[in-house]
Amino acid sequence: MGVRLTVLGDALLDTDLVGAVNRLCPDAPVPVVDDVIEVPRPGGAALAAWLAATGGAEVSLVTPMADDQAAAVLRDLLAGRVDLHPVTCQGSTPVKRRVRAGGQSVVRLDSGGLHAVGELTRPAVDALSTADAVLVADYGRGITAVPSVRWLLETLPRQRPVVWDPHPHGAPPIPGLQLVTPNLDEADGWARRVAPGLDTVAGPWTRTARWAAALVDAWAAGAVAVTMGERGALLAYGTGAPVVVPAPPVAAQDTCGAGDAFAAAAAMLLGAGRVTGEAVQGAVKAATAYVRAGGANAVSASPDETMTSSTASWAAGDGSTGPPARSAADVAAEVHAHHGTLVATGGCFDLLHAGHVACLEEARRLGDALVVCVNSDASVRRLKGAARPVMPAEDRARVLQALSCVDAVEIFDEDTPRRLLRRLRPEVWAKGGDYAGAELPESGVMDEWGGQVVTLPYVTGRSTTSLVAALARTGSEHRRL
CATH class of the missing domain: 3.40.1190.20 (Ribokinase)
Structure with missing residues (x-):
């Protein structure tokens, strides 16, 4: 220096x-x-x-x-x-x-x-x-x-x-x-x-x-x-x-x-x-x-x-204050080498809430490691509109990585993480219960290596959309005052 x-x-x-x-x-x-x-x-x-x-x-x-x-x-x-x-x-x-x-x-x-x-x-x-x-x-x-x-x-x-x-x-x-x-x-x-x-x-x-x-x-x-x-x-x-x-x-x-x-x-x-x-x-x-x-x-x-x-x-004062994060590829390679079960899940995870945490904890219990696939900022805007995301992808990934149930996080730029899943080849792809009964876009790619798509119970009344709306209402009330 x-x-x-x-x-x-x-x-x-x-x-x-x-x-x-x-x-x-x-x-x-x-x-x-x-x-x-x-x-x-x-x-x-x-x-x-x-x-x-x-x-x-x-x-x-x-x-x-x-x-x-x-x-x-x-x-x-x-x-x-x-x-x-x-x-x-x-x-x-x-x-x-x-x-x-x-x-x-x-x-x-x-x-x-x-x-x-x-x-x-x-x-x-x-x-x-x-x-x-x-x-x-x-x-x-x-x-x-x-x-x-x-x-x-x-x-x-x-x-x-x-x-x-x-x-x-x-x-x-x-x-x-x-x-x-x-x-x-x-x-x-x-x-x-x-x-x-x-x-x-x-x-x-x-x-x-x-x-x-x-x-x-x-x-x-x-x-x-x-x-x-x-x-x-x-x-x-x-x-x-x-x-x-x-x-x-x-x-x-x-x-x-x-x-x-x-x-x-x-x-x-x-x-x-x-x-x-x-x-x-x-x-x-x-x-x-x-x-x-x-x-x-x-x-x-x-x-x-x-x-x-x-x-x-x-x-120079650079670097994270935590231990080096493990890459999704390293986690996947280790689990596969030990013939374990790799679980993956994905989403925007904008304004992490109790419903997210419950879903992630349940997903982790399904196998030996959990990789979270996070939509990039551009991907979120295409899915949710110009006002989203509230938090940038790096911040969303950092918050997720801090959870003890999460073994690795990787950001993807497509609308669905098909290419990422092909690299990781998880045995289980888990999504929240609001997708129950629906045909998930990841099903076809998971079938390529015999993986299974599952849904997890939904925590009622917990969603990022409702949180964003509540924050907007609160901001409007403060401006009127």
């Missing part, structure tokens, strides 16, 4: 030791991990920088770098993606090693540590001063506590957006930041320091909202977004009701690094000119995309391919 992002923080080397567990150790009740493969990846601030670069940003990373083998590995991982500005330090590169088997972590081994972090170089200062946005990824290793670093950071919020991802053992965020992004545990810990007693408030949502408001006040921040894992994020501005951005459902096994994905995306979006609320919405999508792609495990497995295309879309 062309945003110049500078990440300042603590770079770590994360390593996955991946093997298989088939037995227990004979001298202790612990698993034996065989055939171990060592796979390194960037961690901490280096992971945030790597993700932002993969998402299309021009990224500089300002971080303490030791002179050891782990630092050399980190440099190689970032080469060609991130412009590195090392800060002198004493100590050794922090390394986190996860022993994994069957997609699960067995144990984590931490080593290394930095101390006596030095001053920023002139290129590092320039990278911070000229960036479109700055992300501070604090992992409690000392760089955010260096007085000259804090002085420089304090000058930045007046010029560009700064996002601060805090750490329980790190320095407090500087005042005036546009956005601070603690997770639940971090928000709890920091709130206990700045406003003791808030943790006694009953109810998790109330506690989280009050923690966030207290941190906005204590840090003089523009906003605080508390990340809550699978529940999304709570965004507080200090006054008024907080904004909750739910996370789309995702089957997560490895969520390590999701906070870095969130913070990196938020900083990129703010640097691109998005307002804070939009940036947080995009950041929730980013973290979800990261976890859905496999999280840190996927970064380890395929650093050159993981999320290269998907990060570009979420970094």
Whole structure:
């Protein structure tokens, strides 16, 4: 997206030791991990920088770098993606090693540590001063506590957006930041320091909202977004009701690094000119995309391919907030491959009502999957007149897709979905009971492969036409008043 992002923080080397567990150790009740493969990846601030670069940003990373083998590995991982500005330090590169088997972590081994972090170089200062946005990824290793670093950071919020991802053992965020992004545990810990007693408030949502408001006040921040894992994020501005951005459902096994994905995306979006609320919405999508792609495990497995295309879309704030919708063709292929029963139904579904929902639920019970064929806008106009549809086809399909009884939705442009049915070849074509006793136009095409046309009971008094008429009457009455 062309945003110049500078990440300042603590770079770590994360390593996955991946093997298989088939037995227990004979001298202790612990698993034996065989055939171990060592796979390194960037961690901490280096992971945030790597993700932002993969998402299309021009990224500089300002971080303490030791002179050891782990630092050399980190440099190689970032080469060609991130412009590195090392800060002198004493100590050794922090390394986190996860022993994994069957997609699960067995144990984590931490080593290394930095101390006596030095001053920023002139290129590092320039990278911070000229960036479109700055992300501070604090992992409690000392760089955010260096007085000259804090002085420089304090000058930045007046010029560009700064996002601060805090750490329980790190320095407090500087005042005036546009956005601070603690997770639940971090928000709890920091709130206990700045406003003791808030943790006694009953109810998790109330506690989280009050923690966030207290941190906005204590840090003089523009906003605080508390990340809550699978529940999304709570965004507080200090006054008024907080904004909750739910996370789309995702089957997560490895969520390590999701906070870095969130913070990196938020900083990129703010640097691109998005307002804070939009940036947080995009950041929730980013973290979800990261976890859905496999999280840190996927970064380890395929650093050159993981999320290269998907990060570009979420970094721009694009995409649905839900999981990717399955295509009608994929659903049909899966049902046929398992010799199941595919059910299809169709219609305009303009202003979805209780009669529609009842019919769809009943249709789904007839088989193993339900595909809904939706008339395009042009098709609806030909059937219903120039005043219809009330809702465009994309909106009608989106509403239908949200129903748990619907497995896939596809829009067709003809008056009847004959060509679509020939592609899907459902075993059952179901229509509402207002067609009972009538010869349906789809009957002939269903006969081609031995499919069956059925009608379902009609819910009396429920129709889109009556709803449109009622809305028109209501509008007329309001105009007279």
